[in-house]
Amino acid sequence: MMMDIGLVVFGGLSWAMATFLVAAGLTLIFGILHILNFAHGGFFMVGAYLAWAMIEALGGGVSIWTYIAVALVSGAVVGALGVLVDVTIFRRLRDVEDAYALIATYALLMVCIGAIELIWGLDFRAIMPPEALNSALFIGDLIAPTFTIFIIVCGVVVYVALEVFMARTETGKLVRIVAHDAWMARLLGLDVTRIYLITVVISFALAGLAGGLLVANQGLSPELGGVFLLQAFGVVIVGGMGSIRGAFLAALLLGQIESIGGMLFPNYPGIFYLVALAGLLLIRPQGLLTKGRTEWV
Amino acid sequence: MTEPLLNVSGLDAWYGGSHILHSVALNVDEGESIALLGRNGAGKSTLLKALLDAGPRSSGLIEFGGQSLTGMSTENRARAGLMLVPEDRRIYPDITVTENIALGRIAARGRGASVSMEDIWQSFPLLEPLKDRGGGQLSGGQQQLVAVARGVFGCARLLCLDEPVEGLAPVVVDEMARDIARLRKMGLSLLIAEQNLAFVRACTERVFLIDSGVIVFSGNWQDFDADPTLKDRYLAV
Numbered sequence: 001m002m003m004d005i006g007l008v009v010f011g012g013l014s015w016a017m018a019t020f021l022v023a024a025g026l027t028l029i030f031g032i033l034h035i036l037n038f039a040h041g042g043f044f045m046v047g048a049y050l051a052w053a054m055i056e057a058l059g060g061g062v063s064i065w066t067y068i069a070v071a072l073v074s075g076a077v078v079g080a081l082g083v084l085v086d087v088t089i090f091r092r093l094r095d096v097e098d099a100y101a102l103i104a105t106y107a108l109l110m111v112c113i114g115a116i117e118l119i120w121g122l123d124f125r126a127i128m129p130p131e132a133l134n135s136a137l138f139i140g141d142l143i144a145p146t147f148t149i150f151i152i153v154c155g156v157v158v159y160v161a162l163e164v165f166m167a168r169t170e171t172g173k174l175v176r177i178v179a180h181d182a183w184m185a186r187l188l189g190l191d192v193t194r195i196y197l198i199t200v201v202i203s204f205a206l207a208g209l210a211g212g213l214l215v216a217n218q219g220l221s222p223e224l225g226g227v228f229l230l231q232a233f234g235v236v237i238v239g240g241m242g243s244i245r246g247a248f249l250a251a252l253l254l255g256q257i258e259s260i261g262g263m264l265f266p267n268y269p270g271i272f273y274l275v276a277l278a279g280l281l282l283i284r285p286q287g288l289l290t291k292g293r294t295e296w297v
Numbered sequence: 298m299t300e301p302l303l304n305v306s307g308l309d310a311w312y313g314g315s316h317i318l319h320s321v322a323l324n325v326d327e328g329e330s331i332a333l334l335g336r337n338g339a340g341k342s343t344l345l346k347a348l349l350d351a352g353p354r355s356s357g358l359i360e361f362g363g364q365s366l367t368g369m370s371t372e373n374r375a376r377a378g379l380m381l382v383p384e385d386r387r388i389y390p391d392i393t394v395t396e397n398i399a400l401g402r403i404a405a406r407g408r409g410a411s412v413s414m415e416d417i418w419q420s421f422p423l424l425e426p427l428k429d430r431g432g433g434q435l436s437g438g439q440q441q442l443v444a445v446a447r448g449v450f451g452c453a454r455l456l457c458l459d460e461p462v463e464g465l466a467p468v469v470v471d472e473m474a475r476d477i478a479r480l481r482k483m484g485l486s487l488l489i490a491e492q493n494l495a496f497v498r499a500c501t502e503r504v505f506l507i508d509s510g511v512i513v514f515s516g517n518w519q520d521f522d523a524d525p526t527l528k529d530r531y532l533a534v
Contacts, residue, residue: 177389177400184387187351188451189375189404 006142008259014148015231016255017155018214023232023239023247024158025206031242032179032199035093038105040207041229042112043081045222047074047211049120052127052220064132064150071212078208079201086200091193113222125220133216147217154213158206159248166244175199179242234277240287249288253280300363302327302486303348303379303455308357310340310347310510317343317353318510325455330477330487332497335507336532341490342384344507345457349374349381362454376404378454382461386444390433394424397432397443401451412450412483420479421446423472438469442476449480456480457488462496474499492532506531 026040051074055062062070089108093101128134129147137144166172178185178195185192210228218224235254239246254276261272280288301324310318318340325331335341346352348359351371359366361379369377380401388397398417418425421442427435435443441461448456462470470493477487477500491497504521506514508531514521521527 173392173396174403176391180389180391181387183351184383184389185400186371187349187375187381187383187387188400188447189372190400191372191404193372 004141004263006140008263009256010142010144010148011262012256012259013152013252014255015258016251017152019228019231019235019255020155020248020251021151021158021210021213022207022228023235023251024162024244025203025210026229026232027236027239027242027244027247028162028206029199029203030236031244032175033090033094033196034098034242035090035101035105036098037203038102038229039085039108039112040105040203040232041225042109043078043204043207044211044228045116045225046081046112047071047078047208048215048218048220048224049116049125049211050074050077050208051212051215052125053120055127055215061128062130064130067130067133067216068213071209071215074212075205075209078211079205081208082201082204083197085204086197090196090200109225112225116222122222126218127216127220129216151213155251158209159244162244171195171198231273234273238277238280238284238287240289243287243289246287246289250280253288300360301325302329302362303488304358304360305348306358308344308347308355308359310343310353310355312343312353316510318347318355321357321507321510321512323505323512323515325486325488328484328486329503330481330489330501332501332504333488333490333507334492334494334497334504334532335490336492339507339531340510341507342459343510345381345459345488345490348379348457351381372404375451378452379457380448380451380453380455381457382444382448382459384459384463386437386440388432388435388440388443390431392432393429394432394435394443395428398424398447398450401447401449405452411452414450416483417446417450420449420483421476438465438472441465441469442473445473445476449485453485455486455488457490459490460492461489462491462493470496494528494532 022040022044026037029035029037029040051070054070054073055067058066085108089104093104133147133150135146137146137149166176174190174195175198178190178192182192235247235251238254239248239250254273257276258270258273261275262269265271303323303325305324306322308318308321309316321344323344333341333344343353347355349371350366350369361374361377364377366374389400395414398414418428423439424442424446427439432440432443445456445458445461462473465473474496481487487500489497489501498518503517504515505512506521506527513531514527
Protein backbone atom coordinates (compact mmCIF):
# COMPACT_ATOMS: atom_id res chain seq x y z
CA MET A 1 0.00 0.00 0.00
CA MET A 2 1.35 3.39 -0.95
CA MET A 3 1.30 5.95 1.77
CA ASP A 4 2.03 9.60 1.36
CA ILE A 5 4.23 10.29 4.37
CA GLY A 6 3.92 14.05 4.07
CA LEU A 7 0.16 13.89 4.10
CA VAL A 8 0.10 11.57 7.10
CA VAL A 9 2.49 13.74 9.12
CA PHE A 10 0.61 16.90 8.21
CA GLY A 11 -2.77 15.36 9.03
CA GLY A 12 -1.39 14.10 12.33
CA LEU A 13 0.01 17.52 13.24
CA SER A 14 -3.31 19.14 12.42
CA TRP A 15 -5.20 16.70 14.68
CA ALA A 16 -2.52 17.06 17.37
CA MET A 17 -2.52 20.84 17.62
CA ALA A 18 -6.29 21.25 17.40
CA THR A 19 -6.62 18.70 20.20
CA PHE A 20 -3.79 20.23 22.23
CA LEU A 21 -5.46 23.65 22.12
CA VAL A 22 -8.45 22.11 23.91
CA ALA A 23 -6.37 19.80 26.15
CA ALA A 24 -4.00 22.49 27.48
CA GLY A 25 -6.53 24.11 29.80
CA LEU A 26 -7.95 20.76 30.80
CA THR A 27 -4.62 19.35 31.95
CA LEU A 28 -3.65 22.64 33.63
CA ILE A 29 -6.71 22.69 35.86
CA PHE A 30 -6.31 19.01 36.68
CA GLY A 31 -2.62 19.38 37.51
CA ILE A 32 -3.15 22.28 39.89
CA LEU A 33 -6.65 21.88 41.36
CA HIS A 34 -7.02 18.13 40.84
CA ILE A 35 -10.45 18.74 39.33
CA LEU A 36 -11.42 16.81 36.22
CA ASN A 37 -13.38 19.53 34.46
CA PHE A 38 -16.03 17.97 32.23
CA ALA A 39 -17.36 21.44 31.52
CA HIS A 40 -14.15 22.32 29.65
CA GLY A 41 -15.71 21.21 26.34
CA GLY A 42 -18.75 23.33 27.15
CA PHE A 43 -16.69 26.47 27.64
CA PHE A 44 -14.74 25.64 24.50
CA MET A 45 -18.08 25.76 22.65
CA VAL A 46 -19.09 28.97 24.37
CA GLY A 47 -15.84 30.43 23.02
CA ALA A 48 -16.58 29.11 19.53
CA TYR A 49 -20.14 30.50 19.50
CA LEU A 50 -18.98 33.85 20.87
CA ALA A 51 -16.38 34.08 18.11
CA TRP A 52 -18.97 33.09 15.51
CA ALA A 53 -21.38 35.74 16.78
CA MET A 54 -18.71 38.43 16.79
CA ILE A 55 -17.57 37.57 13.26
CA GLU A 56 -21.22 37.56 12.05
CA ALA A 57 -21.71 40.96 13.70
CA LEU A 58 -18.65 42.23 11.84
CA GLY A 59 -20.26 41.18 8.58
CA GLY A 60 -18.69 37.77 7.98
CA GLY A 61 -15.44 37.90 6.04
CA VAL A 62 -12.83 39.17 8.46
CA SER A 63 -9.07 39.55 8.13
CA ILE A 64 -6.69 37.13 9.83
CA TRP A 65 -5.83 39.75 12.47
CA THR A 66 -9.49 40.36 13.25
CA TYR A 67 -9.98 36.60 13.44
CA ILE A 68 -7.15 36.31 15.99
CA ALA A 69 -8.43 39.34 17.93
CA VAL A 70 -11.92 37.80 18.05
CA ALA A 71 -10.43 34.54 19.41
CA LEU A 72 -8.54 36.50 22.08
CA VAL A 73 -11.73 38.33 23.07
CA SER A 74 -13.52 34.96 23.30
CA GLY A 75 -10.69 33.76 25.52
CA ALA A 76 -10.99 36.83 27.73
CA VAL A 77 -14.77 36.50 28.08
CA VAL A 78 -14.59 32.78 28.89
CA GLY A 79 -11.70 33.51 31.28
CA ALA A 80 -13.98 35.99 33.06
CA LEU A 81 -16.64 33.26 33.28
CA GLY A 82 -13.88 31.23 34.96
CA VAL A 83 -13.86 33.73 37.84
CA LEU A 84 -17.57 33.16 38.32
CA VAL A 85 -17.22 29.37 38.16
CA ASP A 86 -14.28 29.29 40.57
CA VAL A 87 -15.97 31.50 43.16
CA THR A 88 -19.38 29.84 42.98
CA ILE A 89 -18.51 26.18 42.26
CA PHE A 90 -14.86 25.07 42.30
CA ARG A 91 -14.15 26.60 45.71
CA ARG A 92 -16.85 24.42 47.21
CA LEU A 93 -15.38 21.28 45.67
CA ARG A 94 -11.99 21.51 47.39
CA ASP A 95 -12.94 19.79 50.61
CA VAL A 96 -15.30 17.13 49.25
CA GLU A 97 -14.77 13.83 47.49
CA ASP A 98 -13.79 13.70 43.81
CA ALA A 99 -17.15 12.22 42.82
CA TYR A 100 -18.85 15.52 43.66
CA ALA A 101 -16.47 17.34 41.34
CA LEU A 102 -17.35 14.97 38.50
CA ILE A 103 -21.07 15.51 39.01
CA ALA A 104 -20.68 19.28 39.43
CA THR A 105 -18.57 19.78 36.32
CA TYR A 106 -20.81 17.48 34.29
CA ALA A 107 -23.80 19.52 35.41
CA LEU A 108 -21.92 22.65 34.38
CA LEU A 109 -21.38 21.13 30.93
CA MET A 110 -25.18 20.64 30.69
CA VAL A 111 -25.62 24.29 31.68
CA CYS A 112 -23.22 25.38 28.93
CA ILE A 113 -25.01 23.31 26.29
CA GLY A 114 -28.39 24.56 27.51
CA ALA A 115 -27.25 28.17 27.46
CA ILE A 116 -25.92 27.79 23.91
CA GLU A 117 -29.21 26.21 22.74
CA LEU A 118 -31.17 29.02 24.39
CA ILE A 119 -29.08 31.81 22.91
CA TRP A 120 -28.09 30.45 19.52
CA GLY A 121 -30.55 27.62 18.90
CA LEU A 122 -29.98 24.12 17.57
CA ASP A 123 -29.17 25.03 13.97
CA PHE A 124 -25.81 24.20 12.46
CA ARG A 125 -23.66 27.26 12.01
CA ALA A 126 -20.60 27.55 9.86
CA ILE A 127 -18.05 30.17 9.15
CA MET A 128 -15.34 30.45 6.54
CA PRO A 129 -11.71 30.99 7.54
CA PRO A 130 -10.39 34.50 6.88
CA GLU A 131 -9.40 35.21 3.28
CA ALA A 132 -5.67 34.86 3.96
CA LEU A 133 -6.21 31.41 5.46
CA ASN A 134 -8.61 30.14 2.82
CA SER A 135 -6.06 28.84 0.37
CA ALA A 136 -3.47 26.11 0.33
CA LEU A 137 0.28 25.75 0.08
CA PHE A 138 1.66 23.22 -2.32
CA ILE A 139 4.71 21.51 -0.84
CA GLY A 140 5.76 18.85 -3.34
CA ASP A 141 2.74 16.60 -3.67
CA LEU A 142 1.30 17.82 -0.41
CA ILE A 143 -1.62 20.21 -0.43
CA ALA A 144 -1.52 22.01 2.90
CA PRO A 145 -4.54 24.23 3.66
CA THR A 146 -3.31 27.48 5.17
CA PHE A 147 -5.98 27.37 7.88
CA THR A 148 -4.56 24.04 9.06
CA ILE A 149 -1.04 25.51 9.08
CA PHE A 150 -2.45 28.39 11.10
CA ILE A 151 -3.91 25.99 13.71
CA ILE A 152 -0.60 24.10 13.96
CA VAL A 153 1.26 27.36 14.55
CA CYS A 154 -1.33 28.41 17.16
CA GLY A 155 -0.90 25.10 19.02
CA VAL A 156 2.87 25.51 19.15
CA VAL A 157 2.60 29.15 20.24
CA VAL A 158 0.16 28.29 23.05
CA TYR A 159 2.42 25.45 24.19
CA VAL A 160 5.57 27.60 24.23
CA ALA A 161 3.73 30.43 25.99
CA LEU A 162 2.53 28.06 28.73
CA GLU A 163 5.99 26.56 29.20
CA VAL A 164 7.55 30.02 29.48
CA PHE A 165 4.82 31.16 31.88
CA MET A 166 5.31 28.17 34.17
CA ALA A 167 9.11 28.14 34.07
CA ARG A 168 10.04 31.81 33.94
CA THR A 169 7.44 33.94 35.66
CA GLU A 170 6.95 34.49 39.37
CA THR A 171 3.25 33.60 39.13
CA GLY A 172 4.11 30.45 37.17
CA LYS A 173 6.56 29.44 39.86
CA LEU A 174 3.88 29.92 42.53
CA VAL A 175 1.44 27.86 40.48
CA ARG A 176 4.00 25.03 40.41
CA ILE A 177 4.65 25.40 44.15
CA VAL A 178 0.93 25.14 44.92
CA ALA A 179 0.51 22.21 42.53
CA HIS A 180 3.28 20.35 44.28
CA ASP A 181 2.23 21.02 47.88
CA ALA A 182 -0.64 23.39 48.59
CA TRP A 183 -0.66 22.58 52.31
CA MET A 184 2.91 23.80 52.80
CA ALA A 185 2.23 26.82 50.60
CA ARG A 186 -0.53 27.84 53.02
CA LEU A 187 1.79 27.39 55.99
CA LEU A 188 4.17 29.81 54.27
CA GLY A 189 1.35 32.33 54.01
CA LEU A 190 0.97 32.08 50.24
CA ASP A 191 -2.48 33.03 48.95
CA VAL A 192 -3.41 29.60 47.61
CA THR A 193 -7.00 30.63 46.87
CA ARG A 194 -5.76 33.40 44.59
CA ILE A 195 -3.34 31.08 42.80
CA TYR A 196 -6.18 28.60 42.21
CA LEU A 197 -8.29 31.43 40.81
CA ILE A 198 -5.50 32.47 38.44
CA THR A 199 -5.20 28.84 37.27
CA VAL A 200 -8.93 28.53 36.64
CA VAL A 201 -8.99 31.79 34.70
CA ILE A 202 -6.05 30.71 32.52
CA SER A 203 -7.64 27.31 31.92
CA PHE A 204 -11.00 28.82 30.94
CA ALA A 205 -9.34 31.47 28.81
CA LEU A 206 -7.51 28.68 26.96
CA ALA A 207 -10.84 26.92 26.36
CA GLY A 208 -12.38 30.11 24.98
CA LEU A 209 -9.32 30.87 22.88
CA ALA A 210 -9.35 27.34 21.45
CA GLY A 211 -13.03 27.76 20.56
CA GLY A 212 -12.32 31.06 18.83
CA LEU A 213 -9.33 29.75 16.90
CA LEU A 214 -10.98 26.51 15.78
CA VAL A 215 -14.40 27.99 14.95
CA ALA A 216 -13.81 28.21 11.22
CA ASN A 217 -14.12 25.01 9.21
CA GLN A 218 -16.28 23.44 11.94
CA GLY A 219 -19.93 22.68 11.75
CA LEU A 220 -20.90 24.59 14.85
CA SER A 221 -23.56 22.73 16.84
CA PRO A 222 -24.12 22.24 20.56
CA GLU A 223 -22.61 18.75 20.27
CA LEU A 224 -19.24 20.02 19.06
CA GLY A 225 -17.71 20.26 22.53
CA GLY A 226 -18.15 16.55 23.19
CA VAL A 227 -16.07 15.51 20.18
CA PHE A 228 -13.10 17.66 21.10
CA LEU A 229 -13.45 16.89 24.79
CA LEU A 230 -13.17 13.15 24.16
CA GLN A 231 -9.96 13.60 22.16
CA ALA A 232 -8.60 16.09 24.68
CA PHE A 233 -9.26 13.73 27.58
CA GLY A 234 -7.32 10.99 25.78
CA VAL A 235 -4.38 13.33 25.25
CA VAL A 236 -4.45 14.46 28.88
CA ILE A 237 -4.54 10.88 30.16
CA VAL A 238 -1.83 9.57 27.83
CA GLY A 239 0.35 12.61 28.53
CA GLY A 240 0.19 12.12 32.28
CA MET A 241 -2.62 13.86 34.10
CA GLY A 242 -1.69 17.47 34.77
CA SER A 243 1.43 17.67 32.60
CA ILE A 244 1.32 20.33 29.87
CA ARG A 245 4.44 18.97 28.17
CA GLY A 246 3.00 15.45 28.42
CA ALA A 247 -0.24 16.57 26.79
CA PHE A 248 1.72 18.21 23.98
CA LEU A 249 3.78 15.07 23.32
CA ALA A 250 0.73 12.81 23.63
CA ALA A 251 -1.15 14.99 21.15
CA LEU A 252 1.70 14.66 18.65
CA LEU A 253 1.87 10.90 19.15
CA LEU A 254 -1.87 10.22 19.04
CA GLY A 255 -2.21 12.59 16.09
CA GLN A 256 0.27 10.57 14.05
CA ILE A 257 -1.37 7.29 15.02
CA GLU A 258 -4.82 8.63 14.19
CA SER A 259 -3.51 9.96 10.89
CA ILE A 260 -1.89 6.67 9.90
CA GLY A 261 -5.06 4.83 10.89
CA GLY A 262 -7.20 7.18 8.84
CA MET A 263 -5.01 6.49 5.84
CA LEU A 264 -5.10 2.70 6.25
CA PHE A 265 -8.78 2.42 7.16
CA PRO A 266 -10.54 5.48 5.78
CA ASN A 267 -13.92 3.90 6.55
CA TYR A 268 -13.31 3.89 10.29
CA PRO A 269 -12.41 7.45 11.29
CA GLY A 270 -11.45 7.88 14.93
CA ILE A 271 -11.12 4.20 15.71
CA PHE A 272 -7.31 4.19 15.65
CA TYR A 273 -7.23 6.92 18.24
CA LEU A 274 -9.25 4.77 20.64
CA VAL A 275 -7.17 1.64 19.97
CA ALA A 276 -3.95 3.62 20.48
CA LEU A 277 -5.35 5.17 23.65
CA ALA A 278 -6.14 1.74 25.10
CA GLY A 279 -2.77 0.34 24.00
CA LEU A 280 -0.73 3.24 25.44
CA LEU A 281 -2.58 2.98 28.73
CA LEU A 282 -1.79 -0.72 28.93
CA ILE A 283 1.92 0.03 28.42
CA ARG A 284 2.12 3.18 30.55
CA PRO A 285 -0.96 3.56 32.75
CA GLN A 286 0.63 6.52 34.56
CA GLY A 287 0.99 8.45 31.29
CA LEU A 288 4.06 9.53 29.31
CA LEU A 289 5.16 12.21 31.75
CA THR A 290 3.98 12.03 35.31
CA LYS A 291 4.42 14.90 37.65
CA GLY A 292 5.78 14.55 41.13
CA ARG A 293 2.41 14.91 42.70
CA THR A 294 1.74 14.34 46.34
CA GLU A 295 -1.33 14.74 48.43
CA TRP A 296 -1.64 15.25 52.14
CA VAL A 297 -4.40 15.68 54.64
CA MET B 298 2.97 42.23 82.84
CA THR B 299 2.40 42.39 79.09
CA GLU B 300 0.09 39.95 77.40
CA PRO B 301 1.67 36.78 75.98
CA LEU B 302 2.59 36.49 72.29
CA LEU B 303 0.60 33.26 72.05
CA ASN B 304 -2.24 32.45 74.38
CA VAL B 305 -4.15 29.20 74.02
CA SER B 306 -6.93 28.07 76.30
CA GLY B 307 -9.68 25.46 76.22
CA LEU B 308 -8.37 24.11 72.92
CA ASP B 309 -10.03 20.88 71.76
CA ALA B 310 -9.16 19.20 68.48
CA TRP B 311 -10.50 16.29 66.45
CA TYR B 312 -9.44 14.21 63.49
CA GLY B 313 -12.69 12.87 62.07
CA GLY B 314 -14.47 11.37 65.05
CA SER B 315 -11.41 10.98 67.27
CA HIS B 316 -11.04 13.58 69.95
CA ILE B 317 -7.29 14.30 70.14
CA LEU B 318 -6.77 17.43 72.27
CA HIS B 319 -8.70 18.07 75.47
CA SER B 320 -8.96 21.60 76.78
CA VAL B 321 -5.31 22.48 76.18
CA ALA B 322 -3.93 25.69 77.67
CA LEU B 323 -0.52 27.04 76.72
CA ASN B 324 1.21 30.38 76.46
CA VAL B 325 4.41 31.76 74.98
CA ASP B 326 5.78 35.21 75.85
CA GLU B 327 7.61 37.47 73.43
CA GLY B 328 11.21 36.29 73.10
CA GLU B 329 10.57 33.07 74.98
CA SER B 330 11.48 29.56 73.85
CA ILE B 331 9.15 26.77 74.95
CA ALA B 332 9.45 22.98 74.80
CA LEU B 333 6.44 20.82 74.06
CA LEU B 334 7.24 17.31 75.25
CA GLY B 335 5.32 14.08 74.82
CA ARG B 336 5.43 10.62 73.35
CA ASN B 337 4.57 9.78 69.76
CA GLY B 338 0.83 10.19 69.41
CA ALA B 339 0.52 12.35 72.51
CA GLY B 340 -0.88 15.22 70.44
CA LYS B 341 2.16 17.46 69.85
CA SER B 342 1.78 17.69 66.07
CA THR B 343 -1.99 18.00 66.33
CA LEU B 344 -1.55 20.94 68.72
CA LEU B 345 0.89 22.73 66.41
CA LYS B 346 -1.34 22.13 63.39
CA ALA B 347 -4.42 23.29 65.29
CA LEU B 348 -2.64 26.60 65.98
CA LEU B 349 -2.47 27.12 62.21
CA ASP B 350 -5.85 25.50 61.42
CA ALA B 351 -3.87 23.20 59.13
CA GLY B 352 -5.43 19.77 59.60
CA PRO B 353 -7.52 18.99 62.67
CA ARG B 354 -10.92 20.47 63.39
CA SER B 355 -10.62 22.50 66.55
CA SER B 356 -12.47 24.74 68.99
CA GLY B 357 -11.24 26.98 71.75
CA LEU B 358 -9.35 30.22 72.17
CA ILE B 359 -6.13 30.96 70.29
CA GLU B 360 -4.80 34.49 70.58
CA PHE B 361 -1.67 35.61 68.78
CA GLY B 362 -0.17 39.03 69.32
CA GLY B 363 -3.31 40.00 71.21
CA GLN B 364 -5.60 39.07 68.31
CA SER B 365 -8.02 36.12 68.25
CA LEU B 366 -7.29 33.71 65.40
CA THR B 367 -10.81 32.27 65.35
CA GLY B 368 -12.08 32.09 61.77
CA MET B 369 -8.74 33.18 60.34
CA SER B 370 -7.33 31.12 57.44
CA THR B 371 -4.04 29.23 57.63
CA GLU B 372 -2.48 31.71 55.18
CA ASN B 373 -3.44 34.70 57.27
CA ARG B 374 -2.21 33.11 60.49
CA ALA B 375 1.14 32.53 58.78
CA ARG B 376 1.13 36.11 57.51
CA ALA B 377 0.57 37.33 61.05
CA GLY B 378 3.93 35.71 61.87
CA LEU B 379 2.84 32.33 63.21
CA MET B 380 5.05 29.93 61.27
CA LEU B 381 5.01 26.14 61.47
CA VAL B 382 7.91 24.02 60.27
CA PRO B 383 6.29 20.62 59.83
CA GLU B 384 7.90 17.37 60.88
CA ASP B 385 8.26 16.13 57.29
CA ARG B 386 9.98 19.41 56.22
CA ARG B 387 8.25 19.71 52.85
CA ILE B 388 11.11 21.29 50.94
CA TYR B 389 10.14 21.93 47.31
CA PRO B 390 12.46 19.67 45.30
CA ASP B 391 12.39 21.51 41.95
CA ILE B 392 13.69 24.87 43.17
CA THR B 393 16.98 25.82 44.84
CA VAL B 394 17.73 26.22 48.53
CA THR B 395 17.70 30.01 48.19
CA GLU B 396 14.37 29.93 46.33
CA ASN B 397 12.88 27.65 49.00
CA ILE B 398 13.95 30.01 51.75
CA ALA B 399 12.72 33.03 49.80
CA LEU B 400 9.23 31.51 49.54
CA GLY B 401 8.73 32.39 53.17
CA ARG B 402 9.11 36.06 52.32
CA ILE B 403 6.71 36.36 49.37
CA ALA B 404 3.69 36.44 51.62
CA ALA B 405 5.44 38.58 54.19
CA ARG B 406 6.05 41.37 51.69
CA GLY B 407 5.49 44.77 53.17
CA ARG B 408 5.50 43.44 56.73
CA GLY B 409 8.96 44.88 57.16
CA ALA B 410 11.81 42.51 56.47
CA SER B 411 13.74 42.18 59.70
CA VAL B 412 15.87 39.25 58.55
CA SER B 413 18.08 39.49 55.46
CA MET B 414 19.33 36.55 53.42
CA GLU B 415 22.77 37.46 54.81
CA ASP B 416 21.41 36.94 58.35
CA ILE B 417 20.14 33.54 57.27
CA TRP B 418 23.56 32.43 55.99
CA GLN B 419 25.11 33.68 59.23
CA SER B 420 22.56 31.84 61.37
CA PHE B 421 22.80 28.65 59.29
CA PRO B 422 26.45 28.51 58.17
CA LEU B 423 26.01 24.99 56.76
CA LEU B 424 23.47 26.26 54.22
CA GLU B 425 25.48 28.98 52.49
CA PRO B 426 27.60 26.57 50.42
CA LEU B 427 24.37 24.79 49.39
CA LYS B 428 22.41 27.86 48.31
CA ASP B 429 22.23 27.00 44.60
CA ARG B 430 21.54 23.32 45.13
CA GLY B 431 18.11 21.90 44.27
CA GLY B 432 15.79 21.18 47.18
CA GLY B 433 15.54 17.57 46.05
CA GLN B 434 19.30 17.02 46.34
CA LEU B 435 19.63 17.61 50.07
CA SER B 436 20.17 15.17 52.92
CA GLY B 437 17.51 14.93 55.63
CA GLY B 438 19.54 17.14 57.96
CA GLN B 439 20.13 19.78 55.29
CA GLN B 440 16.42 19.76 54.43
CA GLN B 441 15.58 20.33 58.07
CA LEU B 442 17.93 23.31 58.26
CA VAL B 443 16.36 24.76 55.10
CA ALA B 444 12.86 24.24 56.53
CA VAL B 445 13.75 26.14 59.70
CA ALA B 446 15.54 28.88 57.75
CA ARG B 447 12.49 29.26 55.49
CA GLY B 448 10.27 29.80 58.53
CA VAL B 449 12.67 32.40 59.96
CA PHE B 450 12.91 34.25 56.65
CA GLY B 451 9.11 34.39 56.50
CA CYS B 452 9.28 37.02 59.24
CA ALA B 453 8.15 34.59 61.92
CA ARG B 454 7.25 36.16 65.25
CA LEU B 455 6.71 32.70 66.70
CA LEU B 456 8.41 29.76 65.02
CA CYS B 457 6.81 26.39 65.79
CA LEU B 458 9.15 23.48 65.11
CA ASP B 459 7.70 19.98 64.94
CA GLU B 460 10.41 17.49 65.97
CA PRO B 461 13.22 19.41 64.25
CA VAL B 462 15.95 16.88 65.07
CA GLU B 463 14.04 13.61 64.77
CA GLY B 464 16.12 11.06 62.88
CA LEU B 465 19.11 13.38 62.45
CA ALA B 466 22.75 12.43 63.06
CA PRO B 467 24.17 13.73 66.40
CA VAL B 468 26.50 16.14 64.63
CA VAL B 469 23.52 17.73 62.82
CA VAL B 470 21.55 17.88 66.07
CA ASP B 471 24.43 19.87 67.61
CA GLU B 472 24.49 22.18 64.59
CA MET B 473 20.75 22.76 64.88
CA ALA B 474 21.14 23.61 68.57
CA ARG B 475 23.80 26.20 67.71
CA ASP B 476 21.65 27.66 64.90
CA ILE B 477 18.67 27.93 67.21
CA ALA B 478 20.81 29.67 69.85
CA ARG B 479 21.71 32.26 67.17
CA LEU B 480 18.05 32.72 66.25
CA ARG B 481 17.17 33.29 69.91
CA LYS B 482 19.78 36.05 70.11
CA MET B 483 17.90 37.73 67.25
CA GLY B 484 14.87 37.79 69.56
CA LEU B 485 12.83 35.09 67.86
CA SER B 486 10.22 33.25 69.97
CA LEU B 487 10.06 29.48 69.61
CA LEU B 488 7.73 26.61 70.38
CA ILE B 489 9.57 23.31 69.89
CA ALA B 490 7.84 19.93 69.94
CA GLU B 491 10.52 17.32 70.64
CA GLN B 492 11.36 14.00 72.18
CA ASN B 493 15.12 14.58 72.26
CA LEU B 494 15.46 15.92 75.82
CA ALA B 495 19.11 16.94 75.68
CA PHE B 496 18.55 18.99 72.53
CA VAL B 497 15.38 20.70 73.61
CA ARG B 498 16.69 21.42 77.11
CA ALA B 499 19.56 23.36 75.54
CA CYS B 500 17.17 25.39 73.39
CA THR B 501 14.29 26.28 75.73
CA GLU B 502 13.53 27.65 79.18
CA ARG B 503 10.02 26.35 79.89
CA VAL B 504 8.26 23.03 79.36
CA PHE B 505 4.76 21.87 78.55
CA LEU B 506 4.28 18.11 78.80
CA ILE B 507 1.39 16.59 76.88
CA ASP B 508 -0.03 13.08 77.16
CA SER B 509 -3.13 11.72 75.41
CA GLY B 510 -4.06 15.22 74.38
CA VAL B 511 -3.96 16.66 77.91
CA ILE B 512 -1.31 19.02 79.29
CA VAL B 513 -0.05 17.11 82.34
CA PHE B 514 2.75 19.44 83.41
CA SER B 515 3.93 22.95 82.76
CA GLY B 516 6.82 24.77 84.39
CA ASN B 517 10.52 25.46 84.07
CA TRP B 518 13.20 22.81 83.67
CA GLN B 519 14.07 22.81 87.41
CA ASP B 520 10.47 21.94 88.27
CA PHE B 521 10.48 19.30 85.54
CA ASP B 522 13.69 17.72 86.91
CA ALA B 523 12.39 17.93 90.48
CA ASP B 524 9.73 15.35 89.66
CA PRO B 525 11.51 12.33 88.12
CA THR B 526 8.22 10.41 87.83
CA LEU B 527 7.20 12.74 84.98
CA LYS B 528 9.88 11.35 82.72
CA ASP B 529 9.08 7.73 83.62
CA ARG B 530 5.37 8.11 83.35
CA TYR B 531 5.02 10.30 80.24
CA LEU B 532 8.20 9.99 78.20
CA ALA B 533 9.66 6.51 78.75
CA VAL B 534 8.97 4.22 75.83
